[in-house]
Amino acid sequence: MILVAIVAVSAVAAAPLFAGAAAADEPETADDYFEEFRAMEGTEAYEEYDEFETIRTFAVTQVQETGTLDDDERAQLEAARAAMVAFDRAYRHAEDGDYEESLEYAEETDAHIADLEEYEQTQATLADLAVTRFYEGLADGLYDEAEAAERTPDRLELLSLTATAYERANMPDEAAEFNLQVQQETAAYEAALAEMDDAEADAEAFFDDCGDCNDVGSAVAGAPNVLGTFEQYQEVRTVDDAVADARAEATFHGLEDREEALATLDDETSDARLSLAIASASVLVGYGVIVGLLGTILLGRIFAWQRTYERAQVGSVVTVGDGDV
Known part of the structure; x- marks a missing residue:
């Protein structure tokens, strides 16, 4: 019972603290907004993009002159405050090089500016001018990051985000240029992926037909016929070159996982290529020996035939008187 009472008292004591935190996060009265906007003074983002500083100053003056806020006034101040908070976050992320996050907060700023436009056209126009300039700088930063x-x-x-930023900066020519670049590089990248897939498939098919081709003896013994070794060697040369090219593409595009897999496959096809090259050479040497033996036998028979012929010619000579006929 004592423990329950303590917990209950603690909960009651803590309730005003959480309520106060919620009130601080969501200003309600003119005084709340006055404190909010006054605390924003000296913010680097608003000093660099002074349109927001103008909005802040106007808001401080407005709440000082207003005792009680009606719904429209509160909605206007909240839209201005939300836009300024989102823009500050966009600015700080851009300063830290977090351009994707910065773009997200900049787009959030746009949404709040659209809300502000319903109540105060002048302030919304000022905010929009600042964000437009900000988008241009953001696009430059995104492009630098893309290059790196x-x-x-x-x-x-x-690059796609760069195009988006230029488009939001009202720079359609630059946006179109980067969109075209994205399309071209995407096509090249997809072609490289297809090349990798084809190389892996061809290598798999080759080893399905020539599973022991990494061993010289097995490569020779496993050939379906005498010419099979040469055919397999020609095939593995093509496959090995394709795998090496695919591996280079994976490295170029920074695909570490694909590069590692293709590196392993490249080692296997290179080993098979070497084994089949040796096997082919062995077959050639073997055929050379056989041809040499056959040639020796044939030449021996020719020489024997020639000697027989010569002897026959000598035996056919007839002696008549003092001369030979």
């Missing part, structure tokens, strides 16, 4: 990206998927995403 090591993985093509990351680069394509950043």
